[in-house]
């Protein structure tokens with residue numbers, strides 16, 4: 001699939017079939033995140049792969065009952081500021097969050113290119129998610145991945161001219 005086709009095809013899906021995501025595809029998705037750009041090349045993020053059913057059920061609760069967090073493959077992207085040597089608040093507070101965000105975005109695109117669908121979950125109880133995956137790192141995004149059981153709805157977007165300014 002071409003890059004632009006992948007970008008166009010990636011849409012939020014909130015209903016997944018019971019078909020499991022193949023290990024080989026999981027590996028490719030994780031590799032795409034691993035290859036994403038990061039501040040000083042330090043890869044200031046950590047990906048928690050959740051496959052355990054009980055943990056997924058807990059994540060559904062921690063995401064205010066978003067049932068689709070129970071998909072075949074659930075990835076929790078956390079920022080990890082511990083490797084950043086750069087002092088100052090931009091380095092510590094922003095870069096690792098950006099790194100985790102970019103890595104999550106690459107995962108969504110990789111999943112799409114592999115014929116899978118996904119949903120980005122940002123609405124969750126941060127501390128509870130941290131406890132479920134047993135980390136003190138800050139969870140930034142949960143990406144639920146699987147085979148779609150629905151077609152995406154009509155996309156509502158701003159006009160490009162409202163989002164872009166030539167200066």
Ligand SMILES: Cc1cc2nc3c(=O)[nH]c(=O)nc-3n(C[C@H](O)[C@H](O)[C@H](O)COP(=O)(O)O)c2cc1C
Nearest residue numbers: 010011012013014066119120121122123124152155
């Ligand atoms: C930072 C962020 C947080 C989001 N949080 C949620 C969420 O908690 N639950 C949900 O169903 N969708 C969530 N979404 C998905 C958006 O609703 C979706 O991307 C948007 O409506 C555009 O639709 P599209 O992904 O099909 O292009 C989130 C997306 C982003 C980027």
